[in-house]
Amino acid sequence: MQSFAVIFTLLAILLPGQAGAEKQPRLFLDGVQSYHDGNFSRAIALFTRLTDAGIVNGELFYNLGNACLKNDDLGHAVFWYARAARLIPGDPDLKFNYNHALRMVKDKNEDKNSGIFRILFFWNYMLGRTTIQWIAIVLNLFFWFFTGLQLVKKSRTLHRSTPALLLFLLIFSITAFYHFYENTHGTQAIILDREVSVRSGFADSSTELFVLHAGTRVAVEKKNKGFLKICFSDDKIGWIRVKEAGLI
Amino acid sequence: MHTISRKGQMAGMGLFLVVFIILFPCLAGAAEVSAFVDQGRITPDESIRLTVTIEGGKGEIDTSAIKDFTVVSRGSGSSVRIINGQTTRKTTYNFILIPLKSGTLTIPQLSVQTGGRTLKTRAISILVSRSSAIDTTEKDLFVRAEVSDNAPYAGEQIIYTFQLFSALRIVNLRFQKPEFSGFTARQIGDSRTKQMVVNGRNFTVTELDYLLVSVTSGSKTIDPALLGCDVIQRNKKGNSGFDGFFSDPFFGSVNTKPAVLRTESITVNVKPLPENSSGDAFCGLVGRFRMKAEINERMLKTGDSTTLAVTITGSGNIMDAGAPDIKVPDGFKEYRDTPEEEILLDQSGYSGSKTFRSALVALTPGEYKLGPIRMVFFDPQKDRYRPMQAGPFELTVKPSPETVNTKAYSPPALDMALKIKKQKVEFTGHDILPLKEDLGALESRKSLSLIQFMCFLLIPALFYLSLRLMFNVIRKDVTHRIRMLKKSEKALKKAGKADVSGENFMDFLYRALVAAIFASADRPGESITYQEARNILQGRGYPDEVVSMAVDLLEKIESAKYGGVSLDANLRNDLLAQTGQLIKRSLS
Numbered sequence: 001m002q003s004f005a006v007i008f009t010l011l012a013i014l015l016p017g018q019a020g021a022e023k024q025p026r027l028f029l030d031g032v033q034s035y036h037d038g039n040f041s042r043a044i045a046l047f048t049r050l051t052d053a054g055i056v057n058g059e060l061f062y063n064l065g066n067a068c069l070k071n072d073d074l075g076h077a078v079f080w081y082a083r084a085a086r087l088i089p090g091d092p093d094l095k096f097n098y099n100h101a102l103r104m105v106k107d108k109n110e111d112k113n114s115g116i117f118r119i120l121f122f123w124n125y126m127l128g129r130t131t132i133q134w135i136a137i138v139l140n141l142f143f144w145f146f147t148g149l150q151l152v153k154k155s156r157t158l159h160r161s162t163p164a165l166l167l168f169l170l171i172f173s174i175t176a177f178y179h180f181y182e183n184t185h186g187t188q189a190i191i192l193d194r195e196v197s198v199r200s201g202f203a204d205s206s207t208e209l210f211v212l213h214a215g216t217r218v219a220v221e222k223k224n225k226g227f228l229k230i231c232f233s234d235d236k237i238g239w240i241r242v243k244e245a246g247l248i
Numbered sequence: 249m250h251t252i253s254r255k256g257q258m259a260g261m262g263l264f265l266v267v268f269i270i271l272f273p274c275l276a277g278a279a280e281v282s283a284f285v286d287q288g289r290i291t292p293d294e295s296i297r298l299t300v301t302i303e304g305g306k307g308e309i310d311t312s313a314i315k316d317f318t319v320v321s322r323g324s325g326s327s328v329r330i331i332n333g334q335t336t337r338k339t340t341y342n343f344i345l346i347p348l349k350s351g352t353l354t355i356p357q358l359s360v361q362t363g364g365r366t367l368k369t370r371a372i373s374i375l376v377s378r379s380s381a382i383d384t385t386e387k388d389l390f391v392r393a394e395v396s397d398n399a400p401y402a403g404e405q406i407i408y409t410f411q412l413f414s415a416l417r418i419v420n421l422r423f424q425k426p427e428f429s430g431f432t433a434r435q436i437g438d439s440r441t442k443q444m445v446v447n448g449r450n451f452t453v454t455e456l457d458y459l460l461v462s463v464t465s466g467s468k469t470i471d472p473a474l475l476g477c478d479v480i481q482r483n484k485k486g487n488s489g490f491d492g493f494f495s496d497p498f499f500g501s502v503n504t505k506p507a508v509l510r511t512e513s514i515t516v517n518v519k520p521l522p523e524n525s526s527g528d529a530f531c532g533l534v535g536r537f538r539m540k541a542e543i544n545e546r547m548l549k550t551g552d553s554t555t556l557a558v559t560i561t562g563s564g565n566i567m568d569a570g571a572p573d574i575k576v577p578d579g580f581k582e583y584r585d586t587p588e589e590e591i592l593l594d595q596s597g598y599s600g601s602k603t604f605r606s607a608l609v610a611l612t613p614g615e616y617k618l619g620p621i622r623m624v625f626f627d628p629q630k631d632r633y634r635p636m637q638a639g640p641f642e643l644t645v646k647p648s649p650e651t652v653n654t655k656a657y658s659p660p661a662l663d664m665a666l667k668i669k670k671q672k673v674e675f676t677g678h679d680i681l682p683l684k685e686d687l688g689a690l691e692s693r694k695s696l697s698l699i700q701f702m703c704f705l706l707i708p709a710l711f712y713l714s715l716r717l718m719f720n721v722i723r724k725d726v727t728h729r730i731r732m733l734k735k736s737e738k739a740l741k742k743a744g745k746a747d748v749s750g751e752n753f754m755d756f757l758y759r760a761l762v763a764a765i766f767a768s769a770d771r772p773g774e775s776i777t778y779q780e781a782r783n784i785l786q787g788r789g790y791p792d793e794v795v796s797m798a799v800d801l802l803e804k805i806e807s808a809k810y811g812g813v814s815l816d817a818n819l820r821n822d823l824l825a826q827t828g829q830l831i832k833r834s835l836s
Contacts, residue, residue, distance in 0.1 A: 024690050032685050050690065059689035066683055087693060097680040130695040137704040144708035148715055173705065180698045 058087030075214030202227030307362030535564015541638030732767030
């Protein structure tokens with residue numbers, strides 16, 4: 001009787017999860033079919049159910065970006081492409097479609113440093129976040145391996161590759177830690193609505209300072225009472241509603 | 249030195265008075281704007297000079313009212329006069345007027361804009377009469393224009409020739425070619441000069457040719473060509489032998505008379521091309537042409553290529569020749585090259601050749617027939633369409649020993665041979681790339697959490713630290729004991745050498761024993777008291793016998809070392825043996 005009770009309990013715990021997992025391919029294929037049929041809003045709904053179920057996948061995000069773009073929702077399209085770019089930045093299809101969407105964004109980027117950052121921290125824009133983490137882990141492993149080898153061999157001089165390993169280890173570890181910081185603080189966001197008024201305070205009655213359009217990327221500085229303090233450029237800072245932007 | 253007489257003074261004053269009287273009314277009553285011509289009666293081939301002067305400044309003259317003449321501007325000049333302290337400025341504008349018809353022609357009042365006012369010149373009548381014309385044969389300077397064919401076909405090329413006959417010395421030639429409305433015109437080379445006798449007179453003839461082609465039929469008029477020049481005047485008075493020399497324009501100060509010469513207008517009736525009844529399509533060529541075709545290889549293997557060259561040679565609009573229609577057999581694939589042209593332009597018009605090359609790649613084995621290649625052109629001299637033909641060619645394709653999918657592969661060398669011009673690929677449409685339909689999109693690829701990542705970084709570091717700790721422990725245990733034992737062995741070895749003096753012998757023995765005691769305690773040390781030795785050895789659990797032996801031996805060695813005991817061979821050997829035995833058997 002006890003064994004039956006254990007089996008029953010396990011089934012009760014596992015079966016709902018199993019059923020959800022079995023539904024996911026069906027949802028995905030239905031979403032793809034809806035996309036091909038031109039029913040983009042249904043495709044978005046189906047793909048969104050998958051992301052809501054906790055699937056974090058660059059290709060799924062890419063598909064959502066495509067569906068949103070076809071559905072004439074530029075803000076969400078750029079948002080999903082940006083999220084996909086964090087996971088699969090080297091994907092050629094994603095690059096093409098993301099650039100296509102960015103060309104449709106009305107607001108001209110006023111961040112003069114973005115180009116310099118892209119050159120200086122090129123690895124951050126070329127490699128996915130998971131890849132950067134695993135590179136740091138592997139480099140860390142090699143570094144300690146060579147240091148341990150030095151201990152065993154009682155050699156006072158470091159192995160030739162150890163300083164270089166340490167340098168790369170620091171670079172990739174710091175990058176990975178920065179990503180953690182970015183994830184927890186949500187420092188980047190995409191304007192989702194077609195047109196968003198950026199105000200001087202977190203109230204609808206505050207003065208409208210300037211207007212941003214769908215797909216524009218902003219830096220998020222603070223969150224307060226359902227509002228985000230965003231920074232578009234050095235001289236364009238203000239407050240928008242949380243729902244008007246998507247945190248990448 | 250002579251003085252001016254009173255009579256001369258009076259004459260000068262009188263002259264000044266007369267000039268003043270003559271000029272004063274003119275200056276006082278003259279209009280600010282005036283116009284005059286150099287002659288009032290000319291022939292249709294002659295021109296007149298119109299001069300408009302503006303007193304007191306500059307202005308803009310509207311010559312559009314002149315309808316009976318062609319107006320050619322000859323520039324302007326200005327002068328400043330100072331009379332009685334008053335400065336007056338005069339600007340002179342010169343025009344050459346060429347009559348457009350005979351009869352009494354009028355230069356109407358011309359509007360002159362000056363100083364914010366609009367002034368008018370007076371109207372001038374000019375008599376243009378052929379009766380006063382001098383026959384060409386009697387002229388020293390005249391021009392003539394002609395075309396090679398007044399009734400060409402559309403697309404046929406004709407030559408327009410301008411000729412200047414001159415028995416005078418002329419300078420500053422200014423040629424104004426006709427518009428050639430309805431024709432495409434191109435100058436053929438530079439002007440050429442020759443000597444020609446016309447009616448017994450020797451003329452220098454300068455000729456200039458233009459190639460004209462009209463693509464549309466109908467009556468077309470070539471306007472007169474104009475030639476402006478300055479004729480060097482003969483000095484009729486001077487008989488000096490130097491006159492001829494100094495009248496050379498090289499020396500500048502010669503009298504010249506401007507002249508404008510004009511050709512007659514020419515009417516050309518361009519005939520339309522007749523209907524093509526040859527059965528083959530007309531290729532657009534008008535002239536005289538022939539065609540030849542060559543193929544460099546007729547026995548091929550699949551994958552091999554051969555070059556077909558079709559060359560059209562002749563005179564006429566060769567540059568307009570289109571690519572021949574080559575019916576390539578199904579077993580071949582054709583790659584067309586850019587046509588090569590070798591076209592000359594001379595007094596007979598365009599002539600040369602145009603070659604169309606195609607690379608034919610054999611795809612499937614078999615016997616093939618290529619051609620014949622046919623084209624039809626229009627021969628204006630024979631007033632009919634004429635065919636030209638090349639080929640046919642027999643081609644044999646055998647299977648290649650190497651199985652190559654030639655349909656899917658185009659060798660890069662072929663592109664080079666064909667000289668394909670690369671061009672930048674431009675977007676012709678805008679859309680996004682399709683969805684990713686692989687179910688791999690459902691695999692969640694979350695990145696590591698901060699804790700996981702930290703663990704992965706810390707685990708190797710902790711492993712290293714524990715390794716290092718372990719090594720430290722092992723090294724501590726091993727190092728002191730072994731080091732002291734080695735030290736002991738080394739000292740004992742040195743003591744055993746025969747050449748060691750007595751003092752050194754005792755020193756080595758002492759070191760060997762002390763090092764052995766410290767080795768047993770796993771600690772370093774150089775000297776030790778008896779009590780310390782006893783405590784160490786007892787603390788390490790050695791038997792009392794061994795402890796006593798060690799302490800006694802230590803005492804003996806110290807006594808011998810510091811007590812000045814004479815060291816004979818027996819004592820020496822005895823101490824060495826005892827120390828060695830204790831170290832090897834008991835302490836090590």
